[in-house]
Amino acid sequence: MGQRRVSKANALVAGRDGSHERGVPGSAEEVVYNAESRVRRPRELLAVLCRDLVASRELAWRFMVRDLRAQYRQAALGVVWAFVPPLLLAVAATLASRAQVINVGATDLPYPAYVMFSTALWQTFVEALHGPSQAVASAKAMLARIAFPREAIVLAKVGEVLVNFGAKLLLIAALFLWFGIPVSWTALLAPVAVLELVLLGTLLGVLVAPFAVLYQDVSRALMLATGFWLFLTPVVYPMPGAGAFGTVVRLNPVTPVLVTARELATTGAVSDPWGFTAVCVATLVGLLVTWVVFRLAMPFAIERAGS
Amino acid sequence: MTGTSPGSDLVLSVDRVSKRFCRDFRRSLRYGLRDIASELLGRRRPVESLRTGEFWALREVSLGVRRGEAVGLIGPNGAGKTTLLRLISGLINPDGGSLTVRGRVAPLISLGVGFNPVLTGAENIFVIMTILGLTKKEIDRRFAEIVDFAEIGDALQAPVQTYSWGMTARLGFACAVHGAPDILVIDEVLAVGDTRFRVKCYRRLATMRDAGAAFVLVSHNPLAILSVCDSATYLSAGRVLAQGPPRSVVARYEEEMAGNGAIPDGAAARAVEGSGARIESVVFRDPAGNALERLVSGEPAELWVRGRAERTLEAVSVAVLVREATEGGALIFELQSRDDAGPMEVPTGEFAIRVKLPYCGLNAGLYSVQVSLMEGHFLWMLDQSPTRIFRVGGREGTSQWLFYQPRGWELLTGLDLH
Incomplete structure (x- = not known):
């Protein structure tokens, strides 16, 4: 427009x-x-985007507080829900591994802790990935009626994912104590990697959100892709060696970020600093692009979403 | 009224705006993808042509709104009124022309759509008001006023899902009318809530207008346009048919609406095939038998239903359904001949059924009438007339009434009382 x-x-x-x-x-x-087309006036477009981003802070905060309150108020178990999926997956994976149903190599942490920590990170990525389209879907009625900075719903979702990760930190802390895992000083840098994980998920999520308004196929495909993606990410298994599968896992952009976050928090030895840096740079550039796509595409999506 | 001369009071100017829509949903989604692609690639330009399956929802519509002015949009369903409001709000893109908006645009809708049912009324007020663009400080300042306006009292700290429908609507409107928009767009909304609350809303709207807010109001109801607006635009099928002082624009609208409603002679095509009878005309007449162009509140009238029976019909009954001539217009009354006069026996040939109305109880406005012809205990449908729009002329001082009350006054004193 x-x-x-x-x-x-x-x-x-x-x-x-x-x-x-x-x-x-x-x-x-x-x-x-x-x-x-607004792309023809890039400078004006950027000015508008930046102004809206600034203007959306307060609204994003309200949305986040609203959603978190609603989420925890109607759940008797509250934060426990943040722990349950990693716990269940860890139990299942540990049992499977002990029974030799799946055969994983040596991990640098005790296996159950490895799975739980990795799952918590993976889950955070998935929440960030699905966040924008879910947020747009639930705010559809508002979006179709009132013009407010659309960035706010995405920012709120990012905040929500981070807060939920904070809840998962309780589990991770308990885990580290239980298994007596030594923590390196680099753990202080781990939040950077976690933030990057959230941004990477958000980047992709924001990109598909307007199209998810148009076609239901998008959300379904996203669901399916996430399930498959888990198997291409070293969550329940350690980094694979060479070979076709190893190459695919290494090409997966989530791999260096998730692995770096895990390594920073525990051993402190980052195995793939360049991969991590490359994904970080790509994410920041990509975020700008997807933000523009999101803003330009939303009116067309809303036009067809009805009111 | 277009163009933005510097220093003018125009808060909104719509300049030859066009918008195309597609009725085929799947195709419209495809076009959506294509439009997004050309927007991203910088290829999007004003368009002059339609793609397969598209139509002009708006075609070269222009209008201007000044500070504190109220502009009414009137027109039949599908005229493009709501589309224009959505364009003004900046929710969707025009396909041609341009809109210049100075200031904040807010919709007057029951903002209940944004409520989270689990959260309390107070929490929801903060969310909604922030969406409307108010800062924390501004909300704090207005909070008490909003709560007071919504009349929810003790329920403020209860989850909104425990509210009655009326409370939710009141809270939604209280939020909507306490924003600080420069332009308020109103899409036929104040039909909600009880009369007293509605009056309160109107009063609040008047205050906002005095403070300089401009209104763009969509209505099917000519009275609303006449009583509120400074100027009006009559839209039909996406085009401006008339623009200017509300009185003349509304007159034109009513004339055309009533004109379209006439039943053509020999409208046999829509008769239920082989039912054995059809309605040929539905006409209002005065007691002397002259056809009436329009009814007048309090005056006697008759409704003549003429038809033809192809066989002897036993136990015929007629239903006359009168509604407000608006989208989903409220039912005003339904007359059933079976209840009033029992079944009628109609011989083969032409017939007329006359419904006597000792006085017209409808207040001024546009109404629609539809007549159904039925047979037997199970009310088999023989035929149904098309919906016909008709106008009722009012009398002085009755514009706010719901119906016309005929009356007589008499003063009794002293001896008369005994």
Whole structure:
């Protein structure tokens, strides 16, 4: 949508804060909508995006608090739900491994701890991946009626995923104590890798969100892909050696991030710093691109979502 | 009224805006993908042509709205009124023309859609008001006022899912009317809540307007447009048919609506095949037998249903259904000849059924009437007339009434009382 904002003198301040007790005519900012592609005016587009990002902070915070409150208020077990999936998967994987049903190599942590920690990280990635399309789906009625910065629902989701990871940290801390796992000073850097994991998931999630509004196939495919993706990520098994499977796992962008997060928190020896760096850079660049795609695509999606 | 001359009071100017839609859902999704692609590749441009299956939801529509002005959009269903509102709100993209919006646009809808049922009323107020673009400080300042307006009292700290439907709607509206928009778009919404609450909403809207907020109001109800708006635009099939002072625009609209409703002679095509009878015309007449263009509140009238029976019909009954002539218009009344007069026996040939109305109890406005012809105890449908729109002319001082109450006044004093 060709949308142009021309700030006039004292635009933002007067428009935002004083519009109820409004005094000066035409003091508010001016927006022009037309049929020109906004990509043609990249500088204006970026200015609008940045302004909306700043403007959406408060709303994102409200959305996050709302969703977290609702989530925990209607769940008797509360944070326990953050622990259950990693616990179950760890139990299942450990049993399978002991019975020699699956054959995993040596892990640098006790196996149950390895699976649990990795699953908690994986789960965080998956939440970030599904977050944007879920958020858009549940806010559809609002999106179709009110123009508010669309970034807010995505930011809120990122915050929610991080808070839920915080809950999982309780489990991880208990795990480390139980198994007596030594913690390296590099654990202080682990949050960077976790944040990167969340951003990577969000990047992909934001990219598909507008299309998920249009086609239900998108959400289904995403579900299916996540299940398959788990097997290509060293969550229940350690990094595989050479070979076709090993190559696929290494090409999986989640691998270096998840592995780095795990290594930083435990041994401190990062096995693939360059892979991690490459994914980080790609994520940051990609986030900008997907953000633009998301913003430009949403009106077309909402047009067809009905009201 | 287009163009934005510097220094003018225009808060909204819509300049030859076009919008195309596709009725085929699957195809519209495909077009959506294509539009997204061309937007991303920088190839999107104003369009002059339609793709297969598309139609113009809006075609070169222009209008301007000044500070504190109320502009009404009127027109039949599918005229493009809501589409225009969505464009003004910045929710969807125009396919041609441009819209210039100065300031914040907010919808007046029951914002209940954004409520989280598990959270309390207070928590929800904060979320909704933030969506409407208010800061924490502004919300704090208005909070008490909103709660007071919504009349939810003690329920403030209870989850919204425990609220009655009315409470939720009131809270939603209280939020909606306490935003600080420069332009408020209203899509036929104040039909909710009880009358007293509605009056309160109107009063609040008037305050907002005095403070300089402009309104863009969509309504099927000519009275709403007449009583609120400074100017009106009559849209039909995406085009502007009339624009200007509400009185003339509404007159044009009513004229055309009523004109379209006439039943053509020999409308046999829609008769239930082989049912044995059909309705040929439905006409209002005065007691002298002259056809009436429109009814007048309090005046006597008759409804003539003429038809033809191809066989002897035993136990015929007629139902006359009168509704408000709006989208999903409320049922005003249904007259059943079977209840009032018992079944009728109709011989072969032409017949007319006359419904006497000692006075017209409808208040001024547009209404629709539909007549059904039925037979037997199980009310087999013989024929049904198309819905016909008709107008009722009002009398002074009755515009806010729900129906027309005929009356007589008399003063009794002293001896008269005994």
